[in-house]
Every structure is written in C-alpha cells, then in structure tokens.
Amino acid sequence: xxxxxxxxxxxxxxxxxxxxxxxxxxxxxxxxxxxxxxxxxxxxxxxxxxxxxxxxxxxxxxxxxxxxxxxxxxxxxxxxxxxxxxxxxxxxxxxxxxxxxxxxxxxxxxxxxxxxxxxxxxxxxxxxxxxxxxxxxxxxxxxxxxxxxxxxxxxxxxxxxxxxxxxxxxxxxxxxxxxxxxxxxxxxxxxxxxxxxxxxxxxxxxxxxxxxxxxxxxxxxxxxxxxxxxxxxxxxxxxxxxxxxxxxxxxxxxxxxxxxxxxxxxxxxxxxxxxxxxxxxxxxxxxxxxxxxxxxxxxxxxxxxxxxxxxxxxxxxxxxxxxxxxxxxxxxxxxxxxxxxxxxxxxxxxxxxxxxxxxxxxxxxxxxxxxxxxxxxxxxx
Numbered sequence: 001x002x003x004x005x006x007x008x009x010x011x012x013x014x015x016x017x018x019x020x021x022x023x024x025x026x027x028x029x030x031x032x033x034x035x036x037x038x039x040x041x042x043x044x045x046x047x048x049x050x051x052x053x054x055x056x057x058x059x060x061x062x063x064x065x066x067x068x069x070x071x072x073x074x075x076x077x078x079x080x081x082x083x084x085x086x087x088x089x090x091x092x093x094x095x096x097x098x099x100x101x102x103x104x105x106x107x108x109x110x111x112x113x114x115x116x117x118x119x120x121x122x123x124x125x126x127x128x129x130x131x132x133x134x135x136x137x138x139x140x141x142x143x144x145x146x147x148x149x150x151x152x153x154x155x156x157x158x159x160x161x162x163x164x165x166x167x168x169x170x171x172x173x174x175x176x177x178x179x180x181x182x183x184x185x186x187x188x189x190x191x192x193x194x195x196x197x198x199x200x201x202x203x204x205x206x207x208x209x210x211x212x213x214x215x216x217x218x219x220x221x222x223x224x225x226x227x228x229x230x231x232x233x234x235x236x237x238x239x240x241x242x243x244x245x246x247x248x249x250x251x252x253x254x255x256x257x258x259x260x261x262x263x264x265x266x267x268x269x270x271x272x273x274x275x276x277x278x279x280x281x282x283x284x285x286x287x288x289x290x291x292x293x294x295x296x297x298x299x300x301x302x303x304x305x306x307x308x309x310x311x312x313x314x315x316x317x318x319x320x321x322x323x324x325x326x327x328x329x330x331x332x333x334x335x336x337x338x339x340x341x342x343x344x345x346x347x348x349x350x351x352x353x354x355x356x357x358x359x360x361x362x363x364x365x366x367x368x369x370x371x372x373x374x375x376x377x378x379x380x381x
Contacts, residue, residue, distance in 0.1 A: 013054035020050040037091030044087030048080040097125050104132045167196035206344040213351030220262040227291045228255040234271050246283040253290035259299050259377045269352040272345040273303040273371050280307035301373040309364035318362050321347035
C-alpha cells in the first residue's frame with residue numbers, strides 16, 4: 001500500500017470515527033440522566049457503527065465487489081448484535097453494583113450495618129464494597145461509643161447534682177444553727193462544715209481534671225521520678241484515713257525504680273487507686289501497694305485490696321466516668337465520706353495513665369481486686 005493510499009484510508013477511518021463519536025457524545029449528554037445500561041449500549045453501538053462506516057467507506061473506495069461487501073455487512077451485523085448483548089449484560093451488572101452502593105450509602109446514613117455481596121462486576125468494586133462495609137462498622141462502633149459517653153455524661157451530671165445538694169444542705173443547716181445560736185457544740189459544727197467544704201472542693205477538682213483529660217489539654221511536666229518516694233508520700237498522706245478504718249496499708253516491691261513522669265499527676269492516680277481500696281475494704285484487711293519491673297521494661301505499680309471482687313460483667317466498665325458497680329463490693333458501705341460518689345476517680349486514673357502512654361488494668365484476685373498501672377520509661381519515646 002502506497003503512502004498516499006494509507007493516508008487516504010486513515011483519513012476516511014478517522015473522519016467516520018469522529019462523526020460517529022460526536023453523535024454518540026451528544027446522545028450520551030442528552031441521556032445523562034438515563035439508565036446506565038442504555039449508556040453502555042450506546043458506547044458499544046457507536047464503536048460498531050464507527051468500525052462499519054469506516055470500513056464501508058474504504059471498501060467503496062477500493063472497489064470491493066458487492067458480494068464481498070454484503071458478506072462483510074453480515075459479519076458486522078452478527079458481531080454487532082453479540083457486542084450489544086454483551087454491553088447490555090455489562091451495563092446491568094454495573095447498574096446492580098450502583099444500586100448496591102446507593103443502598104449501602106443510605107444504610108450508613110441511617111447507622112445500619114452494611115453487608116458486602118459475594119460477587120461484584122470487578123475487583124475494584126469488590127474492594128470498594130469491602131471498604132464501605134468496614135467504614136459502616138467503624139461508624140457504628142463510633143456512634144455506640146458516643147452514645148455511651150453521652151449517657152455517662154448525663155449520669156455524671158445527675159449524680160454530681162445530687163451529691164452537691166447533700167453537703168450544701170448540711171452546710172446550710174449547720175450555718176443556720178450557728179447563726180441562731182442553736183448549735184450545741186459550735187466547734188464541732190465548724191469542723192463538719194470544713195469537712196463538707198473539702199468534699200465539695202474535691203468534687204470540683206475531679207470534674208476539672210476529668211474535663212482536661214477529655215478535652216486532651218492535660219499538660220504533663222515530665223521529670224525523673226523515684227517511684228518508691230512517690231508511693232511512700234502517697235501512703236503517708238492516706239495512712240490516717242486507712243488507720244481510721246483499721247486497715248493495714250503497706251508498700252512492697254522494688255525501691256530503686258525510676259521513670260520519666262509528671263510526679264503530681266502520677267501521685268494523684270496512685271492516690272485515687274489507694275483511696276478506692278480504702279473506701280471498699282472491710283476493717284482489719286490489708287492494702288498492698290507495690291512496684292515491680294515488667295519483662296518489657298515498663299514499671300508496674302499495683303494496688304491489691306481484700307474488698308471482694310468485681311462482677312465479670314462490670315470489669316470492662318470500671319474506668320468509665322460515672323460508672324457505679326451493679327453490686328457493692330462490700331456490704332459495709334464504709335468510706336462513703338471520702339468519696340464524691342460520682343465515679344470519677346478511676347476515670348481520672350485511666351486518663352492520667354494514658355497521657356503517660358501507659359496502660360491500666362483491673363483483675364479479680366482472691367478476696368479482692370488488683371489494679372495495675374503499666375508505665376513506660378519514656379512516655380514520649
């Protein structure tokens with residue numbers, strides 16, 4: 001084939017393809033809101049027409065016999081019909097996938113689970129369907145977590161409101177008695193008012209600390225901390241409270257462990273655990289605070305009491321803000337005077353430990369519970 005003939009053939013084929021392609025694009029634009037199946041069939045039909053028209057034009061130029069041209073048309077028609085059927089089948093498959101994705105998006109919007117079908121038109125669609133299903137699961141879990149947190153916040157507000165009224169009512173009654181000169185022992189009233197004010201102050205401090213933890217604004221001032229010194233100071237501060245309940249509070253374990261931590265916040269976390277043990281432990285029992293080195297290099301601070309175990313169904317909720325056990329650990333209810341009753345202490349412990357890139361756990365042991373703080377040597381490493 002000469003260069004001139006080749007150029008002529010290319011020009012004719014290109015011209016036919018451009019004309020047919022332009023008409024197909026115009027048709028697709030007019031049917032842009034139409035069915036996906038029709039659009040796929042139009043694309044296939046335009047391809048067939050482009051090939052047939054270009055071939056017919058070139059054949060007429062080359063003076064091919066009428067018989068040969070009719071045979072070509074016959075083959076083109078049969079192939080075209082098969083191609084259109086295949087295009088329709090593909091279009092229906094794409095439409096089915098489109099319906100699935102629309103339904104999946106609607107289900108995600110309603111917070112419902114999304115199940116990925118076993119078969120899709122292509123690997124890409126199958127991967128997308130899997131991602132949608134996983135996204136729906138994550139959103140559902142996130143929504144449930146938000147609902148639990150919202151319920152916890154409502155419970156906290158309700159309990160704090162209740163627990164604030166109790167000391168405020170007591171302070172008001174004692175103040176009125178002192179004002180009217182009706183107090184039989186004014187000095188005792190002053191001591192009781194001071195105790196109620198300290199309780200209110202502790203509740204406000206807990207709320208402020210928890211709000212910083214939840215907002216992610218808890219600032220740590222890291223320094224090298226000797227754990228034995230920190231725990232010894234905590235035990236010394238709480239020893240009178242333990243002694244008042246006839247509890248034996250003692251330290252066990254290693255004395256040379258140190259780590260990078262915020263001494264004030266870590267002391268608060270340990271103090272909350274010890275106070276929790278004091279509040280629930282029966283008179284005459286022991287509370288053991290110990291420090292050991294974990295095999296992975298972390299320091300382990302543990303508080304073990306003999307206050308009875310926590311029901312298995314409640315172990316996973318111990319560190320939720322506002323949580324209260326479904327059953328009391330001890331029947332005495334002793335130590336209520338030292339607790340705000342709002343269930344914030346253990347939630348603060350978890351927040352402080354997480355801020356140190358650590359982990360807090362609770363397990364039942366014989367006759368009691370074991371709380372453990374697992375802390376890395378370098379929280380920011």
